[in-house]
Amino acid sequence: MLSLTQLNRNQETDSCPVSMDMFGQTQSVDSTDSDRSSCTSSRSVLSQEHIRKTLWNKIFLEKPKIPSSGELRYLTQLWVSQNEEPQEELYRAENLVPHHRIIEQKIRIVLKLLSFREQHVLVQFWLARVAGKHQLLTTSDQPFGVGVATEELCSYRRDSEQIVFLVDKDHAEEDISPPARVFRRGLPEWTSDLNNYKPKDFPQQDTAIRCNLHGYLSLPVFDSTTSLCIGVIELLMSSKITDFAFEVQQVHKALKTQSLTSPQVSDFTTPNAPNEQRLIELDIVHGILKSVCDSHNLPLAQTWAVSPSTSIVAHEKALQASCSNFNTKCINKDCMSTTSLPFYVRDLRLWPFREACKRQHLDKSRSFVGRALLARGTSYCQDVTELCEEEYPLIHNARMSGLTSCFAVFLHSIAGDDDYVIEFFLPLDSKDGRHVWNLMRTLKHKVEVASRFELGQISPIEFIGPNIKISSTTTANSLAFGADSLDTESLLENVGETDNERDDVIIDAEKSKTIIGAGSHCVKRGRKRKTCSGSIQRAKVEATLDRSFIKLRSLTPFEFLVLKEEVVRRFNLEGKRLRIKYKDEDNDWILITCDVDLALAFETSDRKSISIHCEAD
Incomplete structure (x- = not known):
């Protein structure tokens, strides 16, 4: 041990550089003038006078x-x-x-x-x-x-x-x-x-x-x-x-x-022990991930959720709530984290990728995973490495690990009222969309058996990727997703029959656009455009919510998301969960979750108008 008094006593007999070296300094000083200058600088070792004070x-x-x-x-x-x-x-x-x-x-x-x-x-x-x-x-x-x-x-x-x-x-x-x-x-x-x-x-x-x-x-x-x-x-x-x-x-x-x-970086939980109910639910989610991955030979699955505000940061002269990533990139953003949440690594070569995910927060409003959360639905990307860093900050890690195709789906905990997104990676170098269809059917079954959770809206997945033409057959409560055009025929052969009648939906990619994200490289992305079956002109929708009633008209075909946004605006339902239903020929209430469902609703009427019933909570 060395006291400061002893240090300065040594300083009276030894040169200043030696004393500084004792505190970890590695610089060397050659001349006496340099010694004196170094010792009297604002960062010099303490003088005897300061010690006495x-x-x-x-x-x-x-x-x-x-x-x-x-x-x-x-x-x-x-x-x-x-x-x-x-x-x-x-x-x-x-x-x-x-x-x-x-x-x-x-x-x-x-x-x-x-x-x-x-x-x-x-x-x-x-x-x-x-x-x-x-x-x-x-x-x-x-x-x-x-x-x-x-x-x-x-x-x-x-x-x-x-x-x-x-x-x-x-x-x-x-x-x-x-x-x-x-x-x-x-x-x-x-x-x-x-x-x-x-x-x-x-x-x-x-x-x-x-x-x-x-x-x-x-x-x-x-x-x-x-x-x-x-x-x-x-x-x-x-x-x-x-x-x-x-x-x-x-x-x-x-x-x-x-x-x-003390709190950790990206720590999803608080220092207090999680409640027992939550631990049980997370264990069930882990079981679901493992079962799906083992059934379909998937290399990796993990869970994401919005990271709670667990730190305070001083930024631009104000104290703001922030997530626990302790990184200025997360300031003023709603972040998603996978730390302390269920995951399953079937292919241990992907362990470094999983570790990278634990350290990374995603922007809820712009990331690929965040899209599924905001839509309370599903999202599929044929190749995440072709996204920009803003949409998928882990693209470099994915490239190194050989990961490409990724599927994300919203999952809601009924008892805990918690929202998650579970992310599945398809087998390495696989771009076959059939995996997604089969995966979804297994996942839906596992969630129903667990009974504690409900999946998001089973709607056409938002396809994110390069300029690709997509054609798929789908039904109400079923799935349409992005696939390589060369795989379309084989895909259709393997979808199989469902309990409901089928209808066609054609999803075409618009002209590819070049997108430049801050701090990212340019990528080309085609964005889908959904077209309802049939020709619907001067369409009219009558919507009821409790005892309220509104009428909506459009000179162009209705799209489900446009209809939903207008209903939310007219009924002032911002922030609430909305469900839209219509009556079919058998007088049964059918949930509308996508453009295909909406097209079916018009098919049951005169193609020009429908009546829908809205529920919100």
């Missing part, structure tokens, strides 16, 4: 043990504080170590395990302690670590030691700083640049920026046994970090060694 006389910094091999030797490990107090020996002898001292010992071990991508870093722990009737959050006399001892880091540390936050439940107005907010909410808070904060939201902002600190991360620390928040780990560094994933994982792994925990 601080209360650090009892603080020792323990030198990190640098690994001799492996990646860690290229990273910065912390010089960790060590309080030297005689009472500690008495506590150990009588086996009466106070609880807060036990926590401090654990955190000190945690700090020694951390590694960082830069040297100018400060990590400090804020402990929640009871004082009379109040609960206080303080970093005074608590473990901290520095990548290198500089005047700047010492100055910020000294400023932090003078601050105490009142974090009683009845004092929410005291949440004027990230550590206090993080402790109260149990949610992380971070920013790529401390300039993103308003001064009132970060009182130490001026001090931090003056000390050349910009990247900021604050993580709640939970006791794994009680799930109670015991304090906060605060990290500051000079770099303007855009992705804190590495740092968050480092802290989480180190805390785990001491039976402590």
Whole structure:
């Protein structure tokens, strides 16, 4: 161990470069002038005068043990504080170590395990302690670590030691700083640049920026046994970090060694244990994925869901709720995550791809998987590697793994009222659409047997891919999907008969368009156009909802999605689940889920008008 007093005593006899090297600096200085310049710079080792002005006389910094091999030797490990107090020996002898001292010992071990991508870093722990009737959050006399001892880091540390936050439940107005907010909410808070904060939201902002600190991360620390928040780990560094994933994982792994925990990157669950009902449902979903994959020789299946807002980020002078990806790319977006959700890898060569998926969040509004969620239906892509990165950020991983065809379908939990999208990858290098039809039939059967879930609307799948002409035969409650035109004939031979009468739907691709996504390459995509059977001109729809009644008219053939959007608008049903039905010749109510169903509805009337019944919840 080496105290700062001892360090500066050595500095009086040794050259400045040697002293700096003891704190991990690797630079060399040749001339005396360079030595003097280096020692008096804003990032020089602390002078004796500064030491006397601080209360650090009892603080020792323990030198990190640098690994001799492996990646860690290229990273910065912390010089960790060590309080030297005689009472500690008495506590150990009588086996009466106070609880807060036990926590401090654990955190000190945690700090020694951390590694960082830069040297100018400060990590400090804020402990929640009871004082009379109040609960206080303080970093005074608590473990901290520095990548290198500089005047700047010492100055910020000294400023932090003078601050105490009142974090009683009845004092929410005291949440004027990230550590206090993080402790109260149990949610992380971070920013790529401390300039993103308003001064009132970060009182130490001026001090931090003056000390050349910009990247900021604050993580709640939970006791794994009680799930109670015991304090906060605060990290500051000079770099303007855009992705804190590495740092968050480092802290989480180190805390785990001491039976402590904190949120993980892309962690779908909260630190509290998931409820038993949800665990049962997720286990059932896993069983469904495994059964379908084994039945159809599929290499991989996984589950996606909207990632909850589990962190706070300072962005553009405002505090905003964000997902737990700790990446600036996720700010202001509704993200989908597959972490902590059921998956099944049948082909173990695809394990790296699955790991990449766990680290990646998808934009719900633009991604391929998100399309199935928003439509509460299905989506099929013949080759995901031809999409742009905005639509499928995992295209490079898919290419490396040899994955192409992908099918996604919406799944709703009835009891838990949770929404998921399950994603199936067809056999490697397979572009045969017959797999999708057979897969869907098996999946539908498995979900019905499970009884706890319901699939999304079984409608013509939105086809996403290159310019391809598609022709398929479908029925109400059946499936139409994209397939290579060369496979159309064989596809039709294998669809098989269903319980309902069949009707034809022709799906043609429009002229291919070149789409350029931000930060992505250009790809050509054909978009489908659905045409209802028959010639429907001056069509009229009469719709009822409870006791309300509206009339809709169109000079062109109705498309289901257009009709649905108009019904939602006219009945003011935004955000609600809408079901549209019509009566067939047998006076039975038939659910309309696609253009084909709508065409059948017109076929039962005079091709010019239909009456539909709407339900919403």
